[in-house]
Amino acid sequence: MHRKKWLQSSLAAVMATTLLLAGCSNGNAGEGSSKSGGSEVSTEPVTYSYFGFGNNRDVMASDTTIGKILQEQTGVDWKMEFVVGDASTKSGVMIAGGDYPDVISPVGELAKFLDAGALIPLNDLIEEYGPNIKRVYGDYMNKITHEDGNIYILPYTANVNGYLSPPDPTSTFWMQRRVLKEFGYPEVKTLDQYFDLIEQYQAKYPTVDGKDTIGFVTFAGTAGEFFTITNQPMHLAGYPNEGAVMVDMETHEAKLYQGTEDEKRWLAKLNEMNSKGLVDPETFTANKDQYLAKLTSGRVLGFVNYSWQINDATTNLRTAGDDDLRYVALPIVYDESITDAYVDPPSFVNNRGLGISVSAKDPARIIKYWDNLLTDENQKLVQWGEEGVTYSVNEEGRMVMSEEQLTNRNDNDFKRKYGFAYFDYEWPRYGDNSVYDDGNAHVPFNQPEVAAINYTEGDKALLDAYKLKTFGDFYAEPVERPWYPAWSIEREPGSPEQLFSQRAGDLQQKYYSRLVLSSPAEFENVWNEYLAEYNKLDAADFEEFMTNKIKNRIDGKW
Amino acid sequence: MPQSNTGDSRVKVFFKELSKQKMLMLMSLPFLLWVIIFKYLPLWGWTIAFQKFKPARDFLDQTWVGLDNFKFLFQEPQFYRVLRNTLVMSSINLVLGFVTAIVLALLLNELRKVFFKRTVQTISYLPYFISWVVAANIVQTALAPEGIVNVLLLRLNLIDQPVLWLGVGEYFWGILGVTEVWKNVGWNTIIYLAAITTIDPSQYEAAEIDGASRLQRMWYITLPGMKPVIVLILIMNLGHILESGFEAQYLLGNGMNIDYSENLDIFVLKYGMQMNNFGLATAAGMFKTVVSFIFLITANNLAKRMGESRLY
Numbered sequence: 001m002h003r004k005k006w007l008q009s010s011l012a013a014v015m016a017t018t019l020l021l022a023g024c025s026n027g028n029a030g031e032g033s034s035k036s037g038g039s040e041v042s043t044e045p046v047t048y049s050y051f052g053f054g055n056n057r058d059v060m061a062s063d064t065t066i067g068k069i070l071q072e073q074t075g076v077d078w079k080m081e082f083v084v085g086d087a088s089t090k091s092g093v094m095i096a097g098g099d100y101p102d103v104i105s106p107v108g109e110l111a112k113f114l115d116a117g118a119l120i121p122l123n124d125l126i127e128e129y130g131p132n133i134k135r136v137y138g139d140y141m142n143k144i145t146h147e148d149g150n151i152y153i154l155p156y157t158a159n160v161n162g163y164l165s166p167p168d169p170t171s172t173f174w175m176q177r178r179v180l181k182e183f184g185y186p187e188v189k190t191l192d193q194y195f196d197l198i199e200q201y202q203a204k205y206p207t208v209d210g211k212d213t214i215g216f217v218t219f220a221g222t223a224g225e226f227f228t229i230t231n232q233p234m235h236l237a238g239y240p241n242e243g244a245v246m247v248d249m250e251t252h253e254a255k256l257y258q259g260t261e262d263e264k265r266w267l268a269k270l271n272e273m274n275s276k277g278l279v280d281p282e283t284f285t286a287n288k289d290q291y292l293a294k295l296t297s298g299r300v301l302g303f304v305n306y307s308w309q310i311n312d313a314t315t316n317l318r319t320a321g322d323d324d325l326r327y328v329a330l331p332i333v334y335d336e337s338i339t340d341a342y343v344d345p346p347s348f349v350n351n352r353g354l355g356i357s358v359s360a361k362d363p364a365r366i367i368k369y370w371d372n373l374l375t376d377e378n379q380k381l382v383q384w385g386e387e388g389v390t391y392s393v394n395e396e397g398r399m400v401m402s403e404e405q406l407t408n409r410n411d412n413d414f415k416r417k418y419g420f421a422y423f424d425y426e427w428p429r430y431g432d433n434s435v436y437d438d439g440n441a442h443v444p445f446n447q448p449e450v451a452a453i454n455y456t457e458g459d460k461a462l463l464d465a466y467k468l469k470t471f472g473d474f475y476a477e478p479v480e481r482p483w484y485p486a487w488s489i490e491r492e493p494g495s496p497e498q499l500f501s502q503r504a505g506d507l508q509q510k511y512y513s514r515l516v517l518s519s520p521a522e523f524e525n526v527w528n529e530y531l532a533e534y535n536k537l538d539a540a541d542f543e544e545f546m547t548n549k550i551k552n553r554i555d556g557k558w
Numbered sequence: 559m560p561q562s563n564t565g566d567s568r569v570k571v572f573f574k575e576l577s578k579q580k581m582l583m584l585m586s587l588p589f590l591l592w593v594i595i596f597k598y599l600p601l602w603g604w605t606i607a608f609q610k611f612k613p614a615r616d617f618l619d620q621t622w623v624g625l626d627n628f629k630f631l632f633q634e635p636q637f638y639r640v641l642r643n644t645l646v647m648s649s650i651n652l653v654l655g656f657v658t659a660i661v662l663a664l665l666l667n668e669l670r671k672v673f674f675k676r677t678v679q680t681i682s683y684l685p686y687f688i689s690w691v692v693a694a695n696i697v698q699t700a701l702a703p704e705g706i707v708n709v710l711l712l713r714l715n716l717i718d719q720p721v722l723w724l725g726v727g728e729y730f731w732g733i734l735g736v737t738e739v740w741k742n743v744g745w746n747t748i749i750y751l752a753a754i755t756t757i758d759p760s761q762y763e764a765a766e767i768d769g770a771s772r773l774q775r776m777w778y779i780t781l782p783g784m785k786p787v788i789v790l791i792l793i794m795n796l797g798h799i800l801e802s803g804f805e806a807q808y809l810l811g812n813g814m815n816i817d818y819s820e821n822l823d824i825f826v827l828k829y830g831m832q833m834n835n836f837g838l839a840t841a842a843g844m845f846k847t848v849v850s851f852i853f854l855i856t857a858n859n860l861a862k863r864m865g866e867s868r869l870y
Contacts, residue, residue, distance in 0.1 A: 085691075088832040095613045096836075112834050116613040221812050284814045285724045287698055493834030494610075502833065506636075509813040513725070517814075 047077040049101035056082040064419030076369045100357035105426040111490050119355040121150035125367040132374035143350045143558040153353030159431035163346045167451040167470040170307040170329035171342040178324040185465035194332050198301045215278030218304040221286045233262040238338040243487030254546035259534040270516045271523050284513040298325040323458020331475045345478035351488045370428045379430050382423040399440045400449050483553035500542045607840040627841035644821040648802035650735045658743045663750035683744025690805035730818040757783035786867035797854035800846040
């Protein structure tokens, strides 16, 4: 395998040299020289490096179908690497060494890279080489421009041609479908109803295949994903994911929910469920592999997670084919009177994007690659693939998929092999809610025709039982929040706000497990202890900082 | 060679010796350079501890903050907890690592069947070669409520409920100690086995003729024979008293045992590296170095006084 690759690349190198020599010997009358100015895209083969702080497996872009096609168009290949282990350590090492890959998708590490001056301003490059970039990001210019007037990254959420709400959004509360089936698909809206159902089912079926059923589990064993358990009070109180705060719709005040009744209520409920033996004790100790293995085992009745944290598990369960063992996300809130807000309102996340580092040898070439990536055709390529292969177009000009094509689009291995897994997200792109000029949805699963075929028999039965057309019908319509999402407000490294977040997070990590696992009689004591510790921190300043930033955003200052 | 006390001739002798050992000097030069470049030049980086350091900026563009980073460190209530954890865990590692490695070396040395000896040795040092990530995964799996440890204890009726080993803070130090021993004992043994081979076999023969039992031979010949190496390694390890390791604690630690698992290195990672506060990280590093330095010098001087082998 390795040998072959080596052979391929050396052959490619030989070819390239021959071509180059041939080009030279023909004299320089032709255009295809290496320094092609203007909008001329050079196709001279070259490999750049890409580093992503998201999760993925390392790959050469040209080893994927999409990457290969893009390489044929531009001559550019990418050595794509992704972080292993702790992201902040990796970014620290990169910055300390000053040795950067050509392009970086810094995700949560953006502030650090900016602070270190690791990314180059893109303004002039876009002006000169980026007609498509201007088309896509034109409406968002004030949001992608940094305080110093420069553009450093191209974010992933710029919607083109309006807003198409996704047909199948998810919440964070998941329930195994056989539980709902067992009780005749009842309405589940409140936290109490949710846990009631789990309790009843567990009492009826204490074991599956000789192993104990697990009532409820969440993923709080890893420091980096502890937000899974701490974010819930916000959702239960009817707010979308803003991070550590809830923003009042009228006054636009940002209030932390840590140390409030909302948080207490969530933990008290978990504590009560734990005393009944329904919370998996490994909630706070399992690592991610162990956790995902649990979810795919079919023993878990309910769990809490954002869908993007558990993609691999849900896709595997789907591929396994037993719909009863799959999960459905429900819009759970505290009380009947609360309107859920799980569906993201139209939003723009401006601190997640791809940037060019100061080490990049030929930024112009990279910008041209991105510009080429942002044509309608190539955006279709990275989301839909090739016509006739991974999708088809029917007589009405609608893009559709056959069942086999859909199975592939849902399959993790195929997605990696074809390149969807690498090119459909962490690159300059149309936002998920975009629509093409011809009316087709940018994201296949937002296309109603595809969403409909995508449903399995079990999906259909479930939706029929609730008399709904799509899973989106479970949820309330999103409400416009012009500042959304507050979590993307950058806190400067080493600032008091960041120090507060770290300390508050440390406290949560230390006390949540105790609050959940202590005996109900002790709960009040532990809570008071936690509150006393928390009150020593400077929450007021943090709230003021967030409120100001949110008001700025409403005034158009991002 | 008769030596005069005048400085002049001393210099002469020095240069004479120098030219005699020209080759030796030339050979050691690259290593001297290596030490200077990689061990002494980086000390310049300690200036970061007194700055509000911004990476990728010129030295002259940095803001100086005096002792602020140290103040933050010593005023942080968490600092004393992580310092305690660091000291306890590294002491446990030191003592356990020492005792087990020496005992294993002694026992292996007594084995007469070479094949069996080799097998034991190979098995015991294999874990050393797997990365901590894998090792931690193995430990986590074994200690899970349905893992092998709980199953075994339940079968033996030693417990009647699965124990959440990694969820009880008080167990963490023990688990860590056992894990470290499991992972490193074979490797640590190698140096003692090497030390044992230098012991003159005729001493054993003589002892045997005099009627010494196996235990007596171990006690009176093997152990004293290993003593110089033992003392030397002890001194070197004392220099690392504030290094209790990082990966094991980082990978096995979680919210439930954080009070016992978080050590100085993790604290520095969280409040220094992750928050881009390199000044604090450097200050903590300096603190560690100074403490290590004191320990090392003290241990070495003690060894010197007691007439034992020593580092310098």
